[in-house]
Amino acid sequence: xxxxxxxxxxxxxxxxxxxxxxxxxxxxxxxxxxxxxxxxxxxxxxxxxxxxxxxxxxxxxxxxxxxxxxxxxxxxxxxxxxxxxxxxxxxxxxxxxxxxxxxxxxxxxxxxxxxxxxxxxxxxxxxxxxxxxxxxxxxxxxxxxxxxxxxxxxxxxxxxxxxxxxxxxxxxxxxxxxxxxxxxxxxxxxxxxxxxxxxxxxxxxxxxxxxxxxxxxxxxxxxxxxxxxxxxxxxxxxxxxxxxxxxxxxxxxxxxxxxxxxxxxxxxxxxxxxxxxxxxxxxxxxxxxxxxxxxxxxxxxxxxxxxxxxxxxxxxxxxxxxxxxxxxxxxxxxxxxxxxxxxxxxxxxxxxxxxxxxxxxxxxxxxxxxxxxxxxxxxxxxxxxxxxxxxxxxxxxxxxxxxxxxxxxxxxxx
Numbered sequence: 001x002x003x004x005x006x007x008x009x010x011x012x013x014x015x016x017x018x019x020x021x022x023x024x025x026x027x028x029x030x031x032x033x034x035x036x037x038x039x040x041x042x043x044x045x046x047x048x049x050x051x052x053x054x055x056x057x058x059x060x061x062x063x064x065x066x067x068x069x070x071x072x073x074x075x076x077x078x079x080x081x082x083x084x085x086x087x088x089x090x091x092x093x094x095x096x097x098x099x100x101x102x103x104x105x106x107x108x109x110x111x112x113x114x115x116x117x118x119x120x121x122x123x124x125x126x127x128x129x130x131x132x133x134x135x136x137x138x139x140x141x142x143x144x145x146x147x148x149x150x151x152x153x154x155x156x157x158x159x160x161x162x163x164x165x166x167x168x169x170x171x172x173x174x175x176x177x178x179x180x181x182x183x184x185x186x187x188x189x190x191x192x193x194x195x196x197x198x199x200x201x202x203x204x205x206x207x208x209x210x211x212x213x214x215x216x217x218x219x220x221x222x223x224x225x226x227x228x229x230x231x232x233x234x235x236x237x238x239x240x241x242x243x244x245x246x247x248x249x250x251x252x253x254x255x256x257x258x259x260x261x262x263x264x265x266x267x268x269x270x271x272x273x274x275x276x277x278x279x280x281x282x283x284x285x286x287x288x289x290x291x292x293x294x295x296x297x298x299x300x301x302x303x304x305x306x307x308x309x310x311x312x313x314x315x316x317x318x319x320x321x322x323x324x325x326x327x328x329x330x331x332x333x334x335x336x337x338x339x340x341x342x343x344x345x346x347x348x349x350x351x352x353x354x355x356x357x358x359x360x361x362x363x364x365x366x367x368x369x370x371x372x373x374x375x376x377x378x379x380x381x382x383x384x385x386x387x388x389x390x391x392x393x394x395x396x397x398x399x400x401x402x403x404x405x406x407x408x409x410x411x412x413x414x
Contacts, residue, residue, distance in 0.1 A: 044072075045411070048071075048072050055398065058395075059387065059388055059389045060387045060395070061076055061078045062074045062385050062402065063383065064381060066380075066381045066412065068323050070316075070319070071412065071413055078386075079299075079312040080314070080386040080388040081309055081310075081362060081365045082299075082318070082386060083311075083361055083365050084361065085306060085313065085359075085368075085384075086264070086288070086303065086313075087264050088369060089318075090264055090304045091334055092291065093271060095330040100248055102247065104129055104130050106128050106134060106138070106142065107241070108239070108240050109127050109240060110122060110240055111123075111236065112238065113238050114149070117153075118151050118152030118153060119153045120155065121155050121156075122155065123157050123226075124154050124156070124224075126159070126160050127233060128206075129188055130165070131190065131251075132190050132260075133246070133251065133263075134189070134209065135191070142241060142243045143217050143220055143222075145241035145243060146222070148241070149240050151241075154223070155226075156225055156226055157226040158210045159206075159210055160189055160206025160207055160210040160230040161230075162189075163233065165188040166269075166280040172302040173302050174309075179201065182307060183262055186265035187205055188279060189205065190205055193260075206230035213228070252333075256344075257345070258345065261305040265303065268288070269281065271288075271304075272287045281302075288304060295320070295324050297317035297321060299313040300312040309362060315384040315385065319382055319383065319384050326382065335356045335370070335380070339356070341353050345359040346359065349396070353403055355371065355372045356371045357369060357371065357372070358370055363392070364389060364391065364392060366388075367386050368385045371383075372407050383406060
């Protein structure tokens with residue numbers, strides 16, 4: 001008997017095609033969610049499913065875990081601009097290299113040591129080395145140290161040294177108005193965060209420091225023969241007096257609490273000079289990159305502040321670095337340097353949560369990474385959230401909701 005096949009209608013063929021596509025999408029989604037060491041979506045606890053609903057279909061990367069144990073991941077390997085989470089990476093690199101107690105010195109130096117009558121025969125140079133916090137009070141302290149060293153007369157000028165850092169003021173991925181609006185010139189000798197009394201960014205902080213030191217020395221009865229100036233100091237100078245910065249952990253805390261771009265680029269140049277021989281913005285970024293690569297994360301960095309839209313990191317990589325920090329001798333120092341809820345850059349956020357985290361914000365870019373206290377386990381859990389491609393204020397609301405879910409509802413997955 002011959003068998004005849006009923007023709008398949010066009011509608012039925014379309015329905016079959018749609019069903020096949022849905023099955024394929026479901027399979028691909030399942031594979032995308034199934035990251036190594038992370039609980040598959042279908043079997044996740046309720047708190048994880050809530051986070052998934054909060055994220056929806058937005059381009060948000062999330063990685064959450066404790067002590068090397070990944071709990072939750074969503075697009076965690078997608079590379080996005082970290083914004084000011086770059087300062088978090090800089091903080092780690094600095095603490096790894098120097099430890100929390102490192103100080104940065106600023107010297108008053110001259111070609112010859114003052115004689116028995118306290119006379120400096122030539123110029124007295126202010127030699128900065130990357131302390132971002134030099135202000136009027138610190139210069140007053142330097143003036144007193146010079147007096148206490150026996151100096152009574154300077155025949156030449158007080159000069160601010162324009163080296164040893166490069167005077168570069170740009171990075172790939174910066175917008176053209178950033179130097180004018182967001183980041184003063186990063187120099188080795190800083191003064192009042194390299195701004196004037198009106199908050200405008202200046203190009204002669206070394207001269208301003210020299211003028212203030214001259215005035216203070218004269219008030220202490222030390223005569224100065226010539227007008228203050230700035231320039232590149234000659235080689236072979238001898239230190240006469242010195243002031244030192246607060247410990248590195250305090251500098252990092254001041255940088256991270258308010259996300260100070262200027263402090264980040266000055267400290268980045270300080271790190272770059274040590275690692276690569278010269279203090280430049282690019283070398284600071286390269287030093288951060290070396291740190292991340294040494295710990296298994298090949299991020300892309302063009303600055304130390306995170307202003308660059310060309311920087312790239314991923315949430316899972318940041319999570320791994322937070323785990324590394326947590327196991328380091330300086331881990332608690334790093335955590336305590338980050339804003340808590342209601343303070344610093346978290347001033348209006350997460351006041352009901354025990355958190356220590358670094359924020360990050362650019363146009364259509366947001367980030368939040370650090371530690372959140374989980375009530376059920378009674379311990380700190382590391383997390384990283386990176387978003388790009390949509391309004392940063394919406395992204396921050398998503399971050400806050402995720403953090404609250406983790407803090408009040410999360411527990412270690414089975």
